[in-house]
Amino acid sequence: NKDRFRLYGYYTNNIKDDATNIAKGIFYKFVEDVYSFDELCRIIKDDGLHVLIYPEIGMDPLTLKLASLRLAPIQCVSWGHPETSGLETIDYFLSSELMEPDDGERNYTEKLIRLRNLSVYFYPLDNIKIDLRKESMGFKSDEILYLCSQSLFKYLPQYDCVFVRIAQEVKNCKFLFISSSKGSFLTNRFRKRLSTAFEKGGLIADDYVVFLPFLDELNFKKFNKISDVFLDSIGWSGCNTTLEAIECNLPVVTMPGKFMRGRHSYAILKFMGVDDTIAESLEDYIKIAVELGKDREFRDNISKKIELNKDKIYFDIGCVKSLEDFLLKVVKDKRVT
Template sequence: MASYQNLIELHQANAEVYYNLSQCYRNLNLQNEYFQTLKQGIQHYPTDGRLHFTLIIDLRRNGRTQEAIDHADKACECLPHDYTFQILKYLTVPTIYHNLEEITFYRQRYTQGLQSLIAETSLNTTEEKQNALAGISRLTNFYLSYQAQNDIDLQRQYGKLVHEIMAANFPQWVVPVSMPKLQPHEKIRIGYVSHYLHSYSGTLWLTGWLKYCNRQNFEIYCYYTGNEPDAVTEKFQEYSDIFHHIPYNLPAVCEQIRADNLHILVYPEIGMNPQTMSMATLRLAPVQCTAWGHPVTTGLSTIDYFLSSELMEAENAQEHYSEKLIRLPNIGVSYPKPYIPPVCKTRADFGLSDDDVLYLCCQAPFKYLPQYDSILAEIAYRVPQAKFIFLRGTLLQERLQRAFAALGLEYRDYCVFLSIPERLDYLMINLLSDVYLDTFTWSGGNTTLEAIACNLPIVTCPGEFMRGRHSDSFLKMLGVTDTIAKDEAEYIEIAVKLGLDANWRGEISERMSQLHDRLFDDKFCVAGLEAFYKQVIENISI
């Protein structure tokens, strides 16, 4: 840091120096200095895209949405041909909403911005095509779906735009692909492609589909496009007949998929990684599917089926999907039972008291919408010993302060914000907590499954869309449904009763512990998946 600061004082700094100094401040969690250094760098080097991009993304990540949009506007002036900043200018939505009105405001802004972006996108020259490709290769519209509304129309519009950009750059990969004729005794070739074939919440469940695959009928191809291999990557490799690791090279992975002549290609998630989103707009196999690693419709005409769960979907669920919805048996995935270590820490190790009633609130902050903040305050009002344990929730403090103050409570007396860098500590917090409070509209996935493995009672209330019904489906499959609420009022009642009645809490926990085999490592859903694969092949062959 001293070296970088010295270069700046001597007026010998370039854009790289400002960027590197900003990262030093970021690593030390000195947020004001971090942002200030990026802004200073931009003043001196207004055409440096990396400085602009880093500033805008992290302003949004830290809840400073309007500031991020203002800087995206400025970046568009400095770099008028950089499509990245046009996307950020028009399509930025908050990671955290301060109130309900903001959701309406930013959704309208996104809707209008998308129309403007589409109207202003030109793909007539080679340079325009390449600039647009570079832009969509850096960003997705991931945060839109956390507004808890039906996104099908907006997803279709955005998907069509990405498809047109990809088609302009890769016309050879948008033409239809004919289904390979299945010869006698030949296996059906199924491909799975993801940036996240490592220890990641959006794909961990996929190992079960591969592990319990019927090898007599199917040949498994995996394409790992990220580059963080770990023990889970080794599992994917072990369960694959053919495993390709092709990091950060979209043309190479597309060529490989086409060369492998697949019958069906599956994206476990679409919408979290830009390269995956871009690839999914191409036609690399005759049948293409996605699944609920990112549980929102893609809006893409190139994705034929959405592989979901009969327990997660509402009756009218097809209205939420551009793809044909496939309701696989049970929760739709074969989730490996997590290893849960014995309790080796105490509450005191985390600065918590044995007298506290610990409510675990472990979701990412963008899953917490402002209209539900008052629920925690209501629980605290009725359970004086309540402590709400947030693991990633510091951005929510301003909202929580307002919600608790409305009931005459001081939020700091009830809300605890912990930083848990190690997985062992995360599991210990689950084992030491009394109650798991699920989020409304977008419930826990991996977090809920791990809490169940820790026998932690779970309060949940199913939402309108599948993304708000994960925990509900897990508890139904487990057979412990006492803590599923029908509405917000019942959610509070259940949470309060669990907090005050240790005997009932213990009874729920004991029943959960006896029924794990119903939920984990489910082979029935894999049989349903493979029956679907066979049916698709037969229908096209006919």
């Protein structure tokens, strides 16, 4: 509500794109092209903010430096990087009521704020019309394609056996991973790890595992379209990748973890009311993934359920209202004290 809130934005990168241009139109004041740390701090302080919100802390060194200072009376971080900041200068962690476990408070140095539903106002992705077959992308028509499109560092070695177990049951299948954008070293290390796991299971990894090149938006969409199942990474769940899979009505297999970072896909599926593919254990995860691979009717039913319910996650004004209510309350409380 721009009648009640005045938004200031501080852009710390030097890469400009369409999102940068959109942001300029949203904020009352948009600061960019300031590369002096001291100057940026002075600008933020002089703006006299009531509340300063960091979308994430931990992924960008400059953001971490800024967050280590008290630049506003009330300072918050959200879950762009889904971990506590550990900083005394950050007062609140803005999270999602659906993503947090019951004891989520114990995982943060900040005070945990559970915003409504997913806590983020999502809207449908650009609806690029794609009509293609598996054969056009180099696969056989009867192969079951499991899309594993998270960053490779999210796949933990203790869960490598999951892919082996699924392959042993489904047999005629492929697991599609995306090569690291940081170079070949990480991809090769991960490839070697999977080779060892498949060998222990009496299988050859190259018969089942495919490493795609790092994909642009169009090609990423294509592989979502031709895949049969999306396998969420265990322990550190997907969010944007899960939303893109859901946009293509792709069944999502997930197992919620003990921390919020492992519960994004779980929350999205819960919000839609599509909980058939939420696993309660590792064995359950494998069982669901195998059933989706072997049972076409089950797979189609889940896809139809997603198609009918995915609109629930879009344009959720409730989470925006809960953020507004939180901001008004903390500013009022700060003034009282």
